[in-house]
Amino acid sequence: MELASRITHITPSLTLSIDSKAKALRAQGVDVCSFAAGEPDFDTPEHIKAAAIKALENNFTRYTPVAGIPELREAISKKFLSENQLDYQPQDIIVSNGGKQSCFNAILACVGEGDEVIIPAPYWLSYPEMVRLAGAEPIIVPTTAANNWKITAEDFANAMSPRTKMIIINSPGNPTGAVYSKEELRAIAEVAADEEILILSDEIYESLIYDGLKHVSIASVTPEAHDLTITVSGFSKAYAMTGWRLGYLGAPKKIAQAIEALQSHSSSNACSFAQYGAVAALNSSQQCVADMREEFNIRREYMFERLSKMHQLSVIKPSGAFYMLTDISKLGMSSMNFADRLLSKSNVAVIPGIAFGNDKTIRLSYATSIDIIKEGLDRLENFCKTL
Ligand SMILES: Cc1ncc(COP(=O)(O)O)c(C=O)c1O
Numbered sequence: 001m002e003l004a005s006r007i008t009h010i011t012p013s014l015t016l017s018i019d020s021k022a023k024a025l026r027a028q029g030v031d032v033c034s035f036a037a038g039e040p041d042f043d044t045p046e047h048i049k050a051a052a053i054k055a056l057e058n059n060f061t062r063y064t065p066v067a068g069i070p071e072l073r074e075a076i077s078k079k080f081l082s083e084n085q086l087d088y089q090p091q092d093i094i095v096s097n098g099g100k101q102s103c104f105n106a107i108l109a110c111v112g113e114g115d116e117v118i119i120p121a122p123y124w125l126s127y128p129e130m131v132r133l134a135g136a137e138p139i140i141v142p143t144t145a146a147n148n149w150k151i152t153a154e155d156f157a158n159a160m161s162p163r164t165k166m167i168i169i170n171s172p173g174n175p176t177g178a179v180y181s182k183e184e185l186r187a188i189a190e191v192a193a194d195e196e197i198l199i200l201s202d203e204i205y206e207s208l209i210y211d212g213l214k215h216v217s218i219a220s221v222t223p224e225a226h227d228l229t230i231t232v233s234g235f236s237k238a239y240a241m242t243g244w245r246l247g248y249l250g251a252p253k254k255i256a257q258a259i260e261a262l263q264s265h266s267s268s269n270a271c272s273f274a275q276y277g278a279v280a281a282l283n284s285s286q287q288c289v290a291d292m293r294e295e296f297n298i299r300r301e302y303m304f305e306r307l308s309k310m311h312q313l314s315v316i317k318p319s320g321a322f323y324m325l326t327d328i329s330k331l332g333m334s335s336m337n338f339a340d341r342l343l344s345k346s347n348v349a350v351i352p353g354i355a356f357g358n359d360k361t362i363r364l365s366y367a368t369s370i371d372i373i374k375e376g377l378d379r380l381e382n383f384c385k386t387l
Pocket residue numbers: 038097098099100101124170173174202204234235236237242246247
């Protein structure tokens with residue numbers, strides 16, 4: 001039996017598989033310190049859970065409109081305006097089963113056979129696979145620690161060809177934690193506007209920014225950028241709601257309508273009662289988000305200080321998300337080899353950078369308790385001394 005060729009070209013998510021491997025070892029009683037997590041370790045705030053429970057008790061258990069309940073699209077529209085200076089009407093907003101589906105919907109609706117999509121590396125590992133599934137070609141543009149893992153307008157222009165249809169910008173970024181400034185985004189947006197290149201802006205980590213920096217949405221930098229951009233965000237990272245599977249996008253009307261039609265034939269609406277939890281998340285105090293950010297920041301400072309002192313490694317301080325991309329090139333081994341040996345010798349799980357298109361790095365997530373971070377870094381330090 002032959003599988004469809006589109007599926008034979010993709011690889012399963014390495015981050016999810018390493019995270020499950022670490023969880024399975026722990027279930028067997030092995031004392032694993034995992035830096036593999038791609039999700040907050042906090043519980044969903046009570047008021048969000050209470051709103052979903054209430055909706056369930058009220059039997060809000062049937063299909064909803066494909067693009068989401070009106071209250072939620074209204075709340076997202078208001079949030080886009082107040083926090084992102086973006087004018088997306090509720091009908092230009094599509095709620096989906098996670099930011100992941102929002103990204104996939106945007107790619108499927110906008111690119112296809114013969115198109116190229118520019119992806120700065122290190123990248124979130126699903127982007128190239130989504131592009132391939134859509135029949136298009138990912139064009140990977142490496143970035144460097146020297147440039148804080150960011151693509152410049154010049155890199156973007158140089159990577160362009162007559163087939164370029166889209167660029168993906170992810171700020172704050174996974175796995176780099178890179179945060180683009182307004183000026184950097186404006187320069188990229190101007191290059192995109194010159195050639196009418198679409199921009200997929202994945203802003204799922206927008207609430208996790210440190211050092212007093214402010215998140216900027218690329219769609220807000222110029223009117224032309226607004227007309228070319230699909231802005232993706234969601235609830236998973238900001239409100240510790242990964243299992244709820246709720247994300248959304250705002251897009252120019254034509255694209256939003258196409259995505260709504262696409263979703264109507266694939267997953268239909270996101271979970272009905274979960275959508276009421278999302279309404280409560282957006283319409284209530286944002287103190288819970290600030291509290292989680294503060295806790296992440298404490299861990300970020302601690303992890304950065306420790307890693308900076310490990311001389312075989314090198315790291316730049318990330319400004320956002322909850323990852324620390326760490327350079328292992330001084331050790332002269334592949335990222336997979338490093339990650340495998342670290343797990344088997346020291347019971348520490350990290351994600352090899354090869355998963356993100358950079359074999360000279362590993363990704364450590366600090367979305368785990370400070371005690372695990374301390375113990376895991378002690379083990380990492382001892383492991384490096386044995387190399
Ligand atoms: C960069 C990025 N985008 C999107 C997502 C998807 O998030 P979700 O589908 O849980 O909303 C993730 C999750 O890890 C991510 O890291």
